Amino acid sequence: MSLPAADVPSDEMRLIVRAKSGDAAALEELGAFCRKLAYVLALQLTGNREDAADLAQDTMLRFFRSLRRFDPRRPVRPWLYRIVRNLARDRLRRARVRRASSLEELTEARGNDLPAAGPGPEATASRWQLQSVVWRAVQELPVHYREVLVLRDYHGLAYAEIARILRLPRGTVMSRLHRGRLMVRQAVHASMQTGLAGEEAADA
Amino acid sequence: MRDRCPMGFDERLITAFLDGELTQADEQKVRLHLERCPHCRALYEDLRRIRNAAMTTGLPVPSDEEWDERPRTGASLTFRLLGWWLAIPWVIFVLGYALWEAWRGSQGAIVRIMTFGGIAAGALLLLSALLDRLRDLKTDRYRRIMK
Numbered sequence A: 001m002s003l004p005a006a007d008v009p010s011d012e013m014r015l016i017v018r019a020k021s022g023d024a025a026a027l028e029e030l031g032a033f034c035r036k037l038a039y040v041l042a043l044q045l046t047g048n049r050e051d052a053a054d055l056a057q058d059t060m061l062r063f064f065r066s067l068r069r070f071d072p073r074r075p076v077r078p079w080l081y082r083i084v085r086n087l088a089r090d091r092l093r094r095a096r097v098r099r100a101s102s103l104e105e106l107t108e109a110r111g112n113d114l115p116a117a118g119p120g121p122e123a124t125a126s127r128w129q130l131q132s133v134v135w136r137a138v139q140e141l142p143v144h145y146r147e148v149l150v151l152r153d154y155h156g157l158a159y160a161e162i163a164r165i166l167r168l169p170r171g172t173v174m175s176r177l178h179r180g181r182l183m184v185r186q187a188v189h190a191s192m193q194t195g196l197a198g199e200e201a202a203d204a
Numbered sequence B: 001m002r003d004r005c006p007m008g009f010d011e012r013l014i015t016a017f018l019d020g021e022l023t024q025a026d027e028q029k030v031r032l033h034l035e036r037c038p039h040c041r042a043l044y045e046d047l048r049r050i051r052n053a054a055m056t057t058g059l060p061v062p063s064d065e066e067w068d069e070r071p072r073t074g075a076s077l078t079f080r081l082l083g084w085w086l087a088i089p090w091v092i093f094v095l096g097y098a099l100w101e102a103w104r105g106s107q108g109a110i111v112r113i114m115t116f117g118g119i120a121a122g123a124l125l126l127l128s129a130l131l132d133r134l135r136d137l138k139t140d141r142y143r144r145i146m147k
């Protein structure tokens, strides 16, 4: 199953074609773009900056090594994500991964870079608290639940795309996602005595 | 918290409903069930908030400068390590020479050790500068990887 050509933005396709021909500026641009995506996914899968930076770097090596064979009519992200995920799995299997950082630790250095969310300061604080608890719960999930949840909720991919990246049936994606969310819900309930009802303001 | 829907509804559909992954018929089925079942309504609300929280979580990404400070490829990392591995035999060699001169107790040993050590240090400095330059040759690095 491959995506129809129309799904790939034309400027993305052009960029890849130029990069494949060895155009230095296109290579630089494609590299910077993909490196960021790879880093964010790696950070979500491993939970810490050092592993994420290593994985992003390794991903870019593999990415450019196989760029020649890549069909520019296909979207880049699933291909890139598959590389990140496989490398992350390798690393997790060998237990070479460091402790997952909290969301506070990850964002303290550059908290001002975060998008302002919510209507008021109270709602923002409450939303932030929930985000932080959810992040920790996601980091504690077994990896096969975590990767599905990360691709769906943090990257907004459709089930079919996730199924293609992970080489799983779509039904399995749905089941794992649901199981993962149930586990996150349990963790959230355990860590917030007030329960999720207290978050009403943040979501309204 | 672990209990299931008392009416035996397939709760995975609630997750798929949130993600807009259901057919219209199944969507309607979920909507109707949510109206009737407080258990699933509570689950739906919780999952919706959790999903929103995850979807709006922003993560800082290293700037281009921070990326540039990292050793870039496996090859550049090897260069960096190579510099250290070359330094060790140099140190052993110079120390060995110094000891040998001291043991012989020959005249002008100090001068010779200073000269020898100086040349060794100079060579090492030159070598590490060379390795640094090699590492910093980052233009068209992606093109090199592609080959």
Ligand SMILES: [Zn+2]
Binding pocket: B005, B006, B007, B008, B009, B033, B037, B039, B040, B041
């Ligand atoms: Zn129900």
